[in-house]
Amino acid sequence: MGTRQLVLWTALAASLAAQEGAPGYKWVGLQAGSLSPDTQTNLKASPFFGLQGGLLFDEKRYGLSFQALVASPKSDLAPGKSLSQSEFSATLLTGLSGDAASRFWPYIGLGLGAVSIPQIDAVTGLQKTLKAGTAHLSLGFHHRPGLGLVWGLEGRYLFTFANADLKEFQGAAVVGYAWGGRAAAPRSEPERAPTKVEPPPVVAPPPPPAPLPVVSTVPAPRPLASPAPPPQAPQPVAKPVPQAPVARPLASPPPPAAPVTAPPPPVTVVVAPPPAPRPAPLPPPAPAKATAPGSEVTRRLDALRLGDMPKALELGKKHIDALSGQRWTLRLEIANLPATLKNAVVAFPGQEPDLFIAPIKLKGGKTAYQLFLGDYASKADAERAAKAVPAFFLEGGQRPRPYQINAIPAQ
Structure with a gap:
């Protein structure tokens, strides 16, 4: 028995x-x-x-x-x-x-x-x-x-x-x-500032040279001269009357000569060249991986690097409240010491990971810190992300675990 x-x-x-x-x-x-x-x-x-x-x-x-x-x-x-x-x-x-x-x-x-x-x-x-x-x-x-x-x-x-x-x-x-197991003492690695990746400058190709304008000189047409007026018939001259002298009528004055118009200057016609083809628009540069200074992610990481646990907890709670309860995240580890969290940030060289913390109450009343990574639409997405975490979080048999936002443990 x-x-x-x-x-x-x-x-x-x-x-x-x-x-x-x-x-x-x-x-x-x-x-x-x-x-x-x-x-x-x-x-x-x-x-x-x-x-x-x-x-x-x-x-x-x-x-x-x-x-x-x-x-x-x-x-x-x-x-x-x-x-x-x-x-x-x-x-x-x-x-x-x-x-x-x-x-x-x-x-x-x-x-x-x-x-x-x-x-x-x-x-x-x-x-x-x-x-x-x-x-x-x-x-x-x-x-x-x-x-x-x-x-x-x-x-x-x-x-x-x-x-x-x-x-x-x-x-x-x-x-x-x-x-076996993780080393108890936190690793004393120097903190490395995250490297911001700048996109290469995009140089636009010079525009093609504009073609020279084509100038064509076309003489302007001359205006036709006005036709000369037809000649007038001579007026009959009255014979003198002996009784009294009669004044002889004067002939009509000749019409004024038509003014001679000078030929206008030649007209210059400028033929505009056909528009040059526009170059295809350049694709926008790839966004840099680094997060803009002053963002929520940067503020949370700065609090963890400085070991400011009250500020890190406040920003972590604010981030969790802003997320949908149906989303998923990935718990990387549970730590007691701020130095352990500093090393966790350093484990992502050249990146600004979406890290945040939440408190957890352990047996005996002691409070520790849960370190989470990312915001995922499903549990399957979080499990795929767990396969790509740095080796720092897999030492000694550790295993990142997915949690739904509304199911993050408090104790």
Whole structure:
């Protein structure tokens, strides 16, 4: 019965933890401590030694550990005789801190196992071994000082399924080697100012030379001279009358000569050349990737570069409120330190990424910062964008996750 429960519990723990992504880090180590058996077993407290190993999953929220130990307790019913006790267990660990960059990781654990407890019959003095399934509750922490070293302390309360009143207390320390996961300390890379890409100047080709005007000299037509008036018939001259002299009528004065019109100057006709073909319009230059100074994106990035978390949170909330709740975004990481967010901005050389942050409340009441990238129309678009993020956000098994705007977690 105990073995079946152990297998089922381990499978359930692995299934829940696998939903959080790839392992954060793994460890193996040596364990030593003291166990205090139940008084009804007539066994005395004794030291124990064993092995422990395990792994933590994405963001260090969940993990698994396995341990095997042996002890040599003594019984009040057999003075001077050392007995042999062994245990094996598997534990599901739940972190009390979800900060993926922390070297100190406290946890609470719940697990199943099996135990072989020596017993001596009080009447016959014969020794027998009780084998039973167990359940336990543990509380402890891990600390990684660096260079692959890990150590920790753990206290455990254990009881058996064969007899719920048969219980045991353990206190242990573990020292071992850890590998994988992100480095706890932020990387100290110098901040590089984003490079603004300027488009190449567009030089228009010179216009073709205008053709010379064609000048044609056409003599103007001369006006025809007025026709001369017809000659008048001579007037009859009256014969003189002897009685009295009669005045002789004078002939009509000759008509004035028609004025001679000078020929007009030649008229110059300017024939305009045909219009030159216009050059095809040049395509507009490609827009520069850099965002114009003073934009909302630049202001958010400046706040992150300067480590001004109140301003960055204010601008991030303003940006989220302006987006439609049905849009999608991409969460790159959860960080505790402003320096981690500075390095995240530097991870996009020559760009001004659409980054913004939102707070999240971790277990234990501690507040951290969620770093988001972009605004996408669908979850599929956000997942495609996740494949193109810088390698900085994929170290140690990290995995960017898409979230709908109206479903951004707050804790």
